Each structure stands twice: as C-alpha cells, then as structure tokens.
Amino acid sequence: MFQRLREDINSVFDRDPAARNFLEVLTNYPGLHALLVHRLSHWLWQKNLKWLARTLSSLARWFTGIEIHPGATIGRRFFIDHGMGVVIGETAEVGDDVTLYQGVTLGGTSWNKGKRHPTLEDGVIVGAGAKILGPFTVGAGAKVGSNAVITKEVPAGATVVGIPGKVVKRDEPDTVTPLEVDPERREAMRRKFGFDAYGVSQDMPDPVARSMQAMLDHMHAVDERLERMCTTLRSIDAGFRDSNLPELRDEDFANVLADVDSCCGPQDEPQGDKTADAQDHTESEGGDTAARRRQNG
CATH class of the missing domain: 1.20.5 (Single alpha-helices involved in coiled-coils or other helix-helix interfaces)
Known part of the structure; x- marks a missing residue:
C-alpha cells in the first residue's frame, strides 16, 4: 500500500515541475486525493459494497471537483493535473502512466448496460477540456489535444485534435506511399498558385494546411505526368504540337487586391x-x- 502511495507521489514529481516536496504533493494536490479515494472506493465496489463506494466517490467529488466512478479501472502512476471538472465513467479503463488535465471527460454515448466508456492504454496524455466518448480504445502513447472530441478509436502513438477528432500525426507511417515530390518543384508550385500553407511547415499538426499541401502535391504529380505524355506524343508524331498553359498574372487578382486595399486602407x-x-x-x-x-x- 505504502509502495503504491510513494509511486503515485513520484509520478507527480515526474510530470509536474511545480511540485516541490513530498508534503506539498500529499496535502495540496486534488488529483492525488481523488486517486487515493478511488483506490479505496474501487476496492469496496469489488467487494459488492456499492453504496459505500459511491458515497466515498461523492465525497471525493465535493472536495476535489473530480468525479471517478468506483467501477472504473485505474492503472498505476495515474496523474490528474489540476483536475477540476474531470469525469471518469463506470466502465472506463485507464492504463499505466496516463495523464489527464482539467475538464477531461471519459464518458459514454449509450444508456445500455455493459461497456460504454473508453479504454486508455499505457502512456496516453489527454489535454484540458477533451471529451473521449464511447466504448473504444485510445492506443498506447497517444496524445489528445485540448478541447478535442473523440468518438472513434485512436491508433497507438497518434496525435488527435479538433471537433470531431482528427489524427494529425502517427507513429507508424500510413499504408499508402506518399508522392515523391522534388522540394524545389513543390516550392515552385506554391509560388505559382500563391499558397504558403499559412506559414507553417509540413510537420506541424494543421489539418487544413496538410490537406492543401496534399492537393498541391497531387497537382504537381498530374502536371509532371502530362509533361511526360506530351514528350511521348512528340517522339511518336513529329507533327504533334502542344501549347503552353496560361500563366497566372497579377491582373487576374486585381479585384482581390482592390478589395484588400479598400478594407485595410x-x-x-x-x-x-x-x-x-x-x-x-x-x-x-x-x-x-x-x-x-x-x-x-
């Protein structure tokens, strides 16, 4: 028992640089208090002392602002930072070394009996205000962004953001091989169409920028294939003539620039x-x- 307590306290030191000493963590961290009460209420729940278990859970909610159903299964070195507004449902399962921030909900989307809350595997980090709803699994080492709403399974090691949640980064590469694009040609395509991916790099988790980048890469591939087709046709038929594509001129965007000037002055x-x-x-x-x-x- 005391070994598990020391382990829980050490997990606070590992993940919160504001923690200064053992006494401060033991007396002033509501996430730790809620976890310790849950350990006891969960033991009572398993012994079929459900009313007493629920009563302890309610007392912990009043004192800490954190609601953990005594039926939930919590792993080792679990850490709730700040904690106010955290809700963990009855059939939720949380692995080892999981971190939750304030306002997180591990909830359900059904009133049916049985498994209706999510399972968080080892090492998952859930940002403030995120909602994970439903009986699915969030893979080991995954990260859920602040205020995200997740309603379907998350792969291990992935980063998920937005409403509804979208995977913006994976540990393992996608099964589809990405287009091989020359960086210089890609930059030329960006300048041609006046797109700079909102000033962010391809590695940053911006779903809109990544979608636009994928469209540009596809256009580049189509452009390159058309050039090869024209070259092949010229080699087959000496009389074949191909015309150049029209260039994008500044005059084509005169109305847009005028609107910008009238707006900003x-x-x-x-x-x-x-x-x-x-x-x-x-x-x-x-x-x-x-x-x-x-x-x-």
Whole structure:
C-alpha cells in the first residue's frame, strides 16, 4: 500500500515541475486525493459494497471537483493535473502512466448496460477540456489535444485534435506511399498558385494546411505526368504540337487586391498628398457652391 502511495507521489514529481516536496504533493494536490479515494472506493465496489463506494466517490467529488466512478479501472502512476471538472465513467479503463488535465471527460454515448466508456492504454496524455466518448480504445502513447472530441478509436502513438477528432500525426507511417515530390518543384508550385500553407511547415499538426499541401502535391504529380505524355506524343508524331498553359498574372487578382486595399486602407500614404487632396477637395466644393449660387440667382 505504502509502495503504491510513494509511486503515485513520484509520478507527480515526474510530470509536474511545480511540485516541490513530498508534503506539498500529499496535502495540496486534488488529483492525488481523488486517486487515493478511488483506490479505496474501487476496492469496496469489488467487494459488492456499492453504496459505500459511491458515497466515498461523492465525497471525493465535493472536495476535489473530480468525479471517478468506483467501477472504473485505474492503472498505476495515474496523474490528474489540476483536475477540476474531470469525469471518469463506470466502465472506463485507464492504463499505466496516463495523464489527464482539467475538464477531461471519459464518458459514454449509450444508456445500455455493459461497456460504454473508453479504454486508455499505457502512456496516453489527454489535454484540458477533451471529451473521449464511447466504448473504444485510445492506443498506447497517444496524445489528445485540448478541447478535442473523440468518438472513434485512436491508433497507438497518434496525435488527435479538433471537433470531431482528427489524427494529425502517427507513429507508424500510413499504408499508402506518399508522392515523391522534388522540394524545389513543390516550392515552385506554391509560388505559382500563391499558397504558403499559412506559414507553417509540413510537420506541424494543421489539418487544413496538410490537406492543401496534399492537393498541391497531387497537382504537381498530374502536371509532371502530362509533361511526360506530351514528350511521348512528340517522339511518336513529329507533327504533334502542344501549347503552353496560361500563366497566372497579377491582373487576374486585381479585384482581390482592390478589395484588400479598400478594407485595410493605405498605410504609408505621404502626409503631403493628403494635404493636397484635402485642398483640391475644398476648392472643388467652393467651385460647386459658386456655380449653384449663379444658377439660383
């Protein structure tokens, strides 16, 4: 018992640099308090003392803001950082070395009996506010981003973000072989279509940027295949002629640039020009007023 307690406390030191000493962790970490009460309430639940187990669980929720159903199975070195608002359902299973942050829900999507809450394998990290809902497995070493909503299985080692959750990084490569694209040709394609992937690199977990990058890679592959087809046709038929593709000109985007200028306004306009424009505007107004007077007179 004391060995497990020491192990739980050491896991706090390993994952929270703000932890300073043994006494501080033991007395001021609600995640540790909720875990210790759950160890006892889970033992009572297994002994079929369910009312007493639920009562202890409710007391722990009042004091810590963390609700762990006594029927949930929690592994070793489990760490809840901050903890307020964490909810773990009855049939949830949590492996070893798992970390949860505040506001996390391990919930269900069904009122049926049986397994209805998720299983988190060893080493999973779940960010603040994330919701993992349903009887599926989150693979070992996976990471769930803050405020993500996960409703289907997560591969081991993957990183999942968004609503609904999307895998943006995997430990193992996808089964489909990616296109072999020359980096220089890829950069030329980006400049041609005016796309810079929002200023992020391909390794960053931005699903939109990755989708756009995949489209550009596909366009590059199609462009290269068309060039090979034209070369083959010229070698077969000397009379074959192919025309060049139209270039993207700045004039084609004049309306877009005009909209940007009208929205944002000129930023470096010389003060002298502004004064001259104001003077011309004043003289124009004066001339119009004199003309109206002559007309009315």
